[in-house]
Amino acid sequence: MAPPRKGWMGIRVGKKGEEQQRFVVPVDYLKHPLFVGLLDQAEKEYGFEHEGAITIPCGVDHFRYVQGIIDRDTTAADHHHHLPHLAGCFRA
Template structure:
């Protein structure tokens, strides 16, 4: 369970299985249900970009500020590599 900003406990949406995470990507806010890659370097970079863009008080779901196609590419990299390497490097 996660904690809302007002101290309430929130349950994940029922369609998100254990070990997965719902995120919203791009200006279109397209929803993805992904495996949790919280310890992966690429995902950490995406989280840092989200924090820079929205801060910690962002309401709603976790929003990733990148193009949908870029996010899909990074997901493939995370699925195929246990850690970031030259083939999946993020550029500023």
Template sequence: MAMGIIKIANAKQKLRRSLTPKKNGFLGAMDSPKKGYFAVYVGETHKKYFIPISTLDHPLFRELLHWAEEEFGFDNSEGGLKIPCTEDYFEGLISLISSV
């Protein structure tokens, strides 16, 4: 259980780093999530989605983060959180989480 908490803390830390300004300037307005949201990249084309930070607390999303860690790890130097599933699967999961 403690390892799960550490992994979630690492994911939150990674998200904070990905939402901070780039070294060479700020992200453009079109690329930046609204306050309270963060970006994830989904599918083979790495389509960008902005989802509420509150989603991090949901058990289904935590499982998805675990899956992402196994696939990519959390020390991704390319930036951004990549989710290893199809866009349809992700959209369905987010819809399910949002409806609760």
């Protein structure tokens, strides 16, 4: 399997006893509070001495749900980034 491109990272997701799936996510996820919460779960489950890819100990369906929220938040933040520029068009 090819390594992720620059700005992205591979992670594994799956509860203990379930088959884990690989996801490739943007490194910007590391700044999102929901992803930080998942990392906290991973630290409690595996500690800091875990070898290999970051492993998130939650169900794949739950991760996809959280991923959707993170992606929507990121998209909304990108759109808001342009608002100050556009706001000048509407000044009286």
